[in-house]
Amino acid sequence: MKIRIGLGSCGIAAGALKVKESVEAExxxxxxxxxxxxxxxxxxxxxxxxxDVIDDQERVFxxxxxxPEVVLKIFDEHITGQSPVEQYLLAAPEKDYCFMAGQKxxxxxxxxxxxxxxxxxxxxxEGYQALKRVVTEMTPEEVISEIxxxxxxxxxxxxxxxxxxxxxxxxxxxxIKYIICNADEGDPxxxxxxxxxxxxxxxxxxxxxxAGYAVGxxxxxxxxxxxxxxxxxxxxxxxxxxEERGILGKNIFGSGFDFEISIKQGAGAFVCGEExxxxxxxxxxxxxxxxxxxxxAQSGYWGKPTNINxxxxxxxxxxxxxxxxxxxxAMGTEKSPxxxxxxxxxxxxxxxxxxxxxxxxxxxxxxxxxxxxxGDKQFKAVQLGGPSGGCIPEELLDTPVDYDSINQTGAIMGxxxxxxxxxxxxxxxxxxxxxxxxxSESCGKCVQCRIGTKRMLExxxxxxxxxxxxxxxxxLQEIALKVKEGSLCGLGQSAPNPVLTTIRYFRDEYEAHIKxxxxxxxxxxxxxxxxxxxxxxxxxxxxxxxxxxxxxxxxKKKPHVINQELCLKCGSCFEACPSKYQAVTVE
Amino acid sequence: MSCTCQCNKQQENDIKKxxxxxxxxxxLLEQYRGKKGSLVAILQGVQAIYGYLPQQxxxxxxxxxxxxxxxxxxxxxxxTQFRLQPVGKYHILLCQxxxxxxxxxxxxxxxxxxxxNIKPNETTSDRLFTLDxxxxxxxxxxxxxxxxxxxxxxxxxxxxxxxxxxxxxxxEQQACEGGK
Numbered sequence: 001m002k003i004r005i006g007l008g009s010c011g012i013a014a015g016a017l018k019v020k021e022s023v024e025a026e027x028x029x030x031x032x033x034x035x036x037x038x039x040x041x042x043x044x045x046x047x048x049x050x051x052d053v054i055d056d057q058e059r060v061f062x063x064x065x066x067x068p069e070v071v072l073k074i075f076d077e078h079i080t081g082q083s084p085v086e087q088y089l090l091a092a093p094e095k096d097y098c099f100m101a102g103q104k105x106x107x108x109x110x111x112x113x114x115x116x117x118x119x120x121x122x123x124x125x126e127g128y129q130a131l132k133r134v135v136t137e138m139t140p141e142e143v144i145s146e147i148x149x150x151x152x153x154x155x156x157x158x159x160x161x162x163x164x165x166x167x168x169x170x171x172x173x174x175x176i177k178y179i180i181c182n183a184d185e186g187d188p189x190x191x192x193x194x195x196x197x198x199x200x201x202x203x204x205x206x207x208x209x210x211a212g213y214a215v216g217x218x219x220x221x222x223x224x225x226x227x228x229x230x231x232x233x234x235x236x237x238x239x240x241x242x243e244e245r246g247i248l249g250k251n252i253f254g255s256g257f258d259f260e261i262s263i264k265q266g267a268g269a270f271v272c273g274e275e276x277x278x279x280x281x282x283x284x285x286x287x288x289x290x291x292x293x294x295x296x297a298q299s300g301y302w303g304k305p306t307n308i309n310x311x312x313x314x315x316x317x318x319x320x321x322x323x324x325x326x327x328x329x330a331m332g333t334e335k336s337p338x339x340x341x342x343x344x345x346x347x348x349x350x351x352x353x354x355x356x357x358x359x360x361x362x363x364x365x366x367x368x369x370x371x372x373x374x375g376d377k378q379f380k381a382v383q384l385g386g387p388s389g390g391c392i393p394e395e396l397l398d399t400p401v402d403y404d405s406i407n408q409t410g411a412i413m414g415x416x417x418x419x420x421x422x423x424x425x426x427x428x429x430x431x432x433x434x435x436x437x438x439x440s441e442s443c444g445k446c447v448q449c450r451i452g453t454k455r456m457l458e459x460x461x462x463x464x465x466x467x468x469x470x471x472x473x474x475x476l477q478e479i480a481l482k483v484k485e486g487s488l489c490g491l492g493q494s495a496p497n498p499v500l501t502t503i504r505y506f507r508d509e510y511e512a513h514i515k516x517x518x519x520x521x522x523x524x525x526x527x528x529x530x531x532x533x534x535x536x537x538x539x540x541x542x543x544x545x546x547x548x549x550x551x552x553x554x555x556k557k558k559p560h561v562i563n564q565e566l567c568l569k570c571g572s573c574f575e576a577c578p579s580k581y582q583a584v585t586v587e
Numbered sequence: 588m589s590c591t592c593q594c595n596k597q598q599e600n601d602i603k604k605x606x607x608x609x610x611x612x613x614x615l616l617e618q619y620r621g622k623k624g625s626l627v628a629i630l631q632g633v634q635a636i637y638g639y640l641p642q643q644x645x646x647x648x649x650x651x652x653x654x655x656x657x658x659x660x661x662x663x664x665x666x667t668q669f670r671l672q673p674v675g676k677y678h679i680l681l682c683q684x685x686x687x688x689x690x691x692x693x694x695x696x697x698x699x700x701x702x703x704n705i706k707p708n709e710t711t712s713d714r715l716f717t718l719d720x721x722x723x724x725x726x727x728x729x730x731x732x733x734x735x736x737x738x739x740x741x742x743x744x745x746x747x748x749x750x751x752x753x754x755x756x757x758x759e760q761q762a763c764e765g766g767k
Contacts, residue, residue, distance in 0.1 A: 010726050013739035045728030188684035191725035226631075226668050227680075227724055229737045267627055267666035270722065284626035286665040302624070345686035345727030352728050383685060419685045419727070433688050437722060443665075548701050548745070570694050572745065 001034050001079070004052035006112060008041030008198045009230050014048035015067065022068035023051070026075045034079070040199020040234075042112025043353035044099055047090060050112075053078055062091040099350050102369055104331060106339045107155075107315040108355045111199035116234050119241040122202040128247050130321035131206050135213055135255035140170060143214040147317070149325025151337035156182055156273070156310030157385065157414045158490070159336070159403040165307055168297035169215040172305040179212045179220035180301065180308040182278060183235075186225065186270040187386030188437065190417030192341040193311035195353050197224065197231035200315065201238035205261055207314030209248065210321060212259045215307050220259065223278055225266040235263055270387070270441035274489045275300075275308045277443070288443045289489035310415065312341055332358030336402035346383070346419035347374045356401065363397040366420055377422040380521075381505070385414025387434045387441075388494030390501030391427060410501040412494065426523035427506040428513050432460040434498035438491060448486030452479050453495055460499070466526045468514035473503050522586050525569040529587050532573075534559035536583035543573035543584060559583075598643050611636045612644065616652065626654060626662055630669055639670040667721075675710045675717040677755055679735050684723030686730040690742070695731050696720065698745035702752060715759060716752065 005011075005020050020036065027034050044050055047064030053074065054060050061084050063074060070088050078084050084092060091097035105111075114121040122128070134143055148163035169177060181204060185193040197204060208220045224232050239261050242248040250258045264282055271277045272287040279301050281287035300306025316338065320328045329337040336358040342365065345351045349371035356365060362382060366372070373379050381391040390411030392399065399405050406413045421430065439453040456479050459472050480496030487493050503510060512518045519527040532543070532552075537559040544552040544560060549568045554560030562573065577584040603609045615632040619625040629652070633644055640663050649656040663669045681699065683692055696707070699718060703711050710717040726732045729741030733748060740751055 009724075009739055010729055013726055013729055013732070013741055045726075048728075185725065186722065188688075188723035189686050189727055190723070191727055194725040227721060227734075264628070265631060266668075267631065268668035268721075269666050281627060282624065284624035284628070284662070286662055343727060345730060346689050351686075386685070417685070417727075419689065421689055425689050430685075430689075433685070441722075548698060568697060570697055571691075572694070 001032075001056055002037055002052075002054040003034055004037045004039050004054060004112075006040070006042050006048065006050040007038045008195055009228075010041060010045045011048045011050065012230075016049035018068055019049045019051060019066050019071055022071045026071060030075065030080070032079070038115050038117065039113065040111050040116045041195040041353060042199075043108065043195070043355075044090065044097075044350070045352035046348075046350045047352075050090075053084075059093045060091070061089060061093075062097065063088045064090040098371065099352070099354075099369055102360070102364065103355055104339050104357050105355050106319050106328070106331075107196065107203075107312050107341050108199070108353065109319065110203060111195060111353075114200065116199050116201055117237055119202065119238070119245060119247075122200070126322060127202055127318075128206055128242075130318040131209050131213075131247070132253045134210050134321055135253050135257045140214045140216065143210060143321070144170065146321060146325045147214075150320045150328035151325070152313065152316055152320060152328065153336065153403065154309060155312035155316070155340065155415065157388065157412060159413060162309060162313055165297055165309070166211060166214050168295065169217075169305045169307040172298050174305050176219075176304045177215055177217040178301045178304055178306040179208050179215065179217045180275075180278065180282070180296075180306060181208055181220065181222040181314055182273065182275070182308055182310045183222050183224035183228075183231070184266045184273045184278060185228075185311070185415060186273045186441075187388075187415055187417045189343065189345055189383065189386055189419040190415050191343045192353060192416050194228045194231050196311050196315050196341075197222075197228070197235050201231075201235045202242065203315045203318055204235070204311055205238055205242055205248065207309075207317035208261060209252070209259045210317050211307055211309065211314065213257055215305070217307070218258045218260065220261040221282060221301075222261065222263045223266055223272070223282060224263055226268060232263060232265065239263070269443070270437070271443045271489070271491050274491060277489065278308065279306065286443070288445050289491075291488060312416070333400065333402045335404055340401065340413070340416060342401075342416045342418045344370050344418050344420070347377065347422040347425070348372070348420040349374050358402045359400045361398045361400055362392065365401065365418065366397070370420065373420065373422050375422075377424065379420070380423050380425055381421045381427065381430075383411075383419040383421065383430065383498075384417070385412035385494075385497070386417045387438045388412055388490060388497055389414045389417075390497045391421070391430065391505065392501070393505040396505075410497065410504060412497065424521055424523065426464075426519050426521035427502045427509045428460065428463055428519075429521075429523050431499045431502045432457065432464055435460055435495070438495040442491065442495070446487045446489075446492055448483045449488075449492030449495065452483035452486070453492075455479055456483070456496065456499060463510065463513045464519075464524045464526065466513070466517045466524070468510075470514065472514055473507065473510050477503060528569060529564065530562055530567060530569060530571070530573060531585050531587070532560050532562055533583045533585055536581050538581055538583070540578065540581070542578060543576045546572045546576040548572060598646055602641075602643055602647055608636050616648070620652070626659065627666070630659070630663055634669060637673075639673045642671070673710070673714070675714050676759070677716050677735050677752075679716060679718045679733055679752075680721045680724065681707075681718065682722075682724040682726070682730070682732045682734070683720045684725075684727060684730070684732075686727035687723075687732055690730040692731040694745050695733065695743050695748050698749055699733075699752065702749050715756065 277287040539557040551563040551566035732741035
């Protein structure tokens with residue numbers, strides 16, 4: 001019997017280490033012979049901490065929302081008593097968990113299954129078999145043609161065919177070439193790459209080594225953002241283990257192929273997700289993009305041919321080489337083959353990491369897998385592609401998830417962040433939020449991006465503050481176009497997308513802000529007022545004790561009053577008011 | 588920086604006062620001496636030693652590594668990770684990502700600012716807490732989230748966040764009294 005505990009960042013934050021302690025204590029106390037295995041993120045982040053009990057017939061019972069008390073129950077009833085604790089059981093041999101149904105795991109195949117800190121475990125799950133076959137039996141051209149056959153497109157967002165990049169870097173003459181793995185996952189709302197590096201770092205290393213062989217590179221770098229300490233730690237550990245085993249380094253599998261990987265930490269700049277900016281940052285400079293061409297495949301790191309792909313793209317590579325390009329292209333749609341990992345978050349019931357075949361509709365992902373909206377509120381929009389993407393409204397929920405269909409809506413696939421928004425999310429505020437982000441992350445090189453985003457942000461801020469003017473939406477659209485046209489890199493070219501899509505699909509919300517000075521979602525502080533209904537208020541004082549501004553007064557058991565001049569409009573009173581009274585209203 | 592007076596010497600003497608940091612700094616610079624394109628890594632190393640990038644150390648690196656001070660300052664101010672001021676013992680990174688934003692991270696921010704009586708990018712007067720807002724910590728399912736010294740906490744409510752901070756402050760208080 002084995003017990004497996006999910007120790008990704010999310011799991012640890014939710015208390016998985018305490019769960020592990022109590023599991024180990026119970027095993028010792030009861031003198032049991034049970035192996036405890038650490039694993040990465042299985043993707044069911046909403047139900048963390050997660051614990052799997054694997055019995056001697058290799059049957060897996062997955063428990064969610066585990067606490068040390070639940071661990072006791074599991075030991076008493078399941079491990080000793082042989083009957084699973086139904087209350088916390090998410091999945092079992094005869095019980096499919098709806099979150100996992102409909103998913104197809106290729107990039108995430110090992111996440112939540114293997115121990116990411118144990119190379120042997122990866123090897124036992126067919127790890128490094130593809131690399132071995134590639135370097136001992138295949139020519140670089142054969143590798144590239146297999147990738148071409150698979151139709152794999154870059155999972156970082158733009159969806160550029162991977163084989164094409166590899167081929168271009170291979171064909172550029174030069175003795176020294178480089179492989180770079182882009183793990184600078186800067187999109188707010190995306191965490192696929194973090195989970196992959198935390199949960200299955202070896203598959204990324206293997207994919208990079210295969211790319212190195214195909215392209216003719218001997219050195220690779222993982223450029224990982226510093227906000228992911230656990231991902232960096234596990235990737236470093238994986239590199240060290242692979243080097244010790246001779247899987248990375250000189251003369252890999254006796255083939256004469258040398259390949260080394262090292263990690264470089266990003267220093268916090270969203271623009272460094274753009275490949276030329278990333279290279280500048282690797283070279284120790286400020287991360288500012290430059291004009292393309294020449295593309296990195298022709299002149300990249302230190303002017304040498306360089307291939308850059310993102311984490312998820314590399315994680316797919318070993319699977320493709322092991323199972324064949326055809327098996328990969330059999331999944332998904334014709335133009336977007338394979339699967340895609342999404343980070344499902346926001347106002348959703350079951351958030352987490354999901355990997356689905358391309359072509360599934362947004363509705364299926366959000367409602368079937370994600371379980372719909374938290375608190376059974378009304379769905380309003382789903383934000384795809386982070387600050388470069390857009391908001392897709394309900395009427396387009398049947399859009400299939402593939403690069404081209406998503407582009408048509410005005411959003412982009414992006415790296416895979418999917419943030420769900422409900423009726424209480426203000427779309428003007430969302431546009432302002434993203435623009436605030438891109439404006440502060442603009443590197444300042446292109447005038448249109450540097451100044452244009454600033455002007456757009458000012459307009460959005462005044463709309464949210466109730467000072468919007470007639471013609472503001474048209475002005476926003478006009479500047480947006482200029483920013484798109486006049487920017488060198490993807491950051492500026494796509495920064496206006498959140499604004500343009502919200503204007504396109506939620507124009508009525510903009511009008512309400514500008515003309516009626518109302519925020520329909522009741523989020524924009526300047527446009528709302530909290531009041532206490534004297535008819536309903538019982539004077540319990542709960543709201544007054546929660547108010548951070550101490551601006552609610554009243555005698556005990558008498559109706560309370562909010563001093564509007566001091567009110568921060570934080571909504572604490574609204575939430576604090578007991579549901580049996582519902583005396584606080586917002587307008 | 589490369590003036591003819593003794594200010595370079597003076598600057599070096601100032602940094603040397605902290606002997607163990609000086610030792611680490613020398614090891615760090617030795618590791619990267621002569622390797623092109625290491626500036627970001629050097630500054631990350633300096634920040635790991637001192638907790639921030641002291642002006643004198645940046646000047647010293649400029650003169651000893653033959654890098655223009657303007658370039659060092661340019662890189663140091665381009666990336667959000669680098670700090671020109673010391674941080675408190677507990678470094679709070681409050682996530683302002685999309686998922687956190689729609690789940691009410693602003694209220695957490697208000698509550699923490701109120702509690703510690705500081706604004707983002709500031710440190711409390713007892714040097715215990717520094718508050719920074721970051722774009723996304725990648726723990727979106729636990730939104731709203733904050734990270735304190737590499738440990739993530741979530742999902743937060745204003746009350747929960749305050750409890751975490753008060754517990755840390757209390758444990759410091761205890762350690763302090765125990766030490767006496």
